[in-house]
Amino acid sequence: MNTISASPDNADGSDWQRFMNLLKGDPKIKTEAQPHYGRWASDWLKAGGRASESATRDYFDSLGRRRNLKDWQFGQAVFAVELWTKKVAQLKWAHSFDWSGLAAQAVELEDTHRTLYRETQAVSSRTPNNQLRVPGPSSRDRIPAPGEKEAIAELYIESQKAIRLAGLAVATEKTYLPWIVRFCRFRMRRLEQGIREFNPESLSLYLEYLALEKQVAPSTQKQALNALVLLGKKVYGVEEFELDFKPAWKGHRRPPTIMTREEVKQVIGFLDDPWKLISQILYGSGLRQSEGLRLRVKDIDFGQGTIAVHDGKGGKHRTVPLPKALEQRLQDHLQVVREKHLADLAIGLGEAHLAKSLRRKYPSAAKEWPWQFVFSSAKLCAHPRTGHVARYHLHEKSLQRQFKAATRRATLPKRVTCHTLRHSFATHLLESGIDIRTVQDLMGHADVSTTMIYLHVMKRPGAGAPSPLDLF
16 A cells, blocks of 8 residues: 555656666665655656656645644655656756755744744743742633622723823823733732732743743733733832842844835825825824824924824824925815815804813814815714714725735845834934934834834945845
């Protein structure tokens, strides 16, 4: 059953017999392995690999896509095809083909390889009595503790209240609250503790659990730490406490991905308005995605050639240049928006969303033209809580979806998002000779060290020294 002696339909009988004799005469090939080499050769012949070198490469590309194929099996296939092309068919291109290099490309990474070591060699975190657990997930972690839902819901509301009283950003609230919930579940399920009292030791154990068992990045560890420190100080009222765990230091921030001017032009060329206009403003003025979508008519000053950005990241305000190349298109766009706004007013609508405090201070502002969104939604929407009907700005997910589709059509060999336009804005200004302090102000960075990250992704970083390879 484990033999292949008859010639396959896709091989000449004499050639096949010669191939099998070569296998039998090779002392390195065991008798029980000979049929497997025969099957690889038959598979290659059936795929039309002997037609050309290119067809052979296509065959091995297809072979490499098979799941659960071992590297030694791939090597068997390479040896079998090499033997056939050199000794049986005696093809000219086979003698210059890098067979050993092809087989070497399929060598698998072992479990102890540095790329996989941390993922395969598990280390468990400590228990309250400082004893190491057996590596692996615990079934207890998935079973809710008695009264868990009610206790966490109560603490969730207290934490949300504390965050808002502290005046933190919405993004911070959305980030911190899930960490607080996970920490509470860890205490109640893994440590079997209540959550009404603050325990610095449990916080250290949770951070250790994230680092060792969940293997989260150092930046994620720091994010969790910040959330839980806020919990201790603002909810439990513990101003000072010490932890036995410190997040790992991972060095400097990773340089951002940058698009060249040609790539920016190519991607934007695949967009239609209003997405094209929004993307051009993000790139031309260095705005964040949320800042561009939340622009109101009053924020654009055509006379001064500027755009006012209010309540940016960290609650900061700044002024950025309005690209001259976009002035006419932006005016035409606003004319269309104004006509839509006047039509809304004619039927008793025409309000733009305003914060509750602004609506109270300026009762009629919501219907005034300056307060309308530059990139307003195509439909009126009811407020999720109050039910008040108004027109909002475009959803960021819609922009992200359109931009992603454009990058796919442009076939860029890098991962880019809408925020990459902002990174490209800063980098291209620095490449044009604009001083870093000016770029810092335009970006709204609190510290120049944040802006300096773009020095590492310029076309000529540092002193502009060429690569030694270019000097050959």
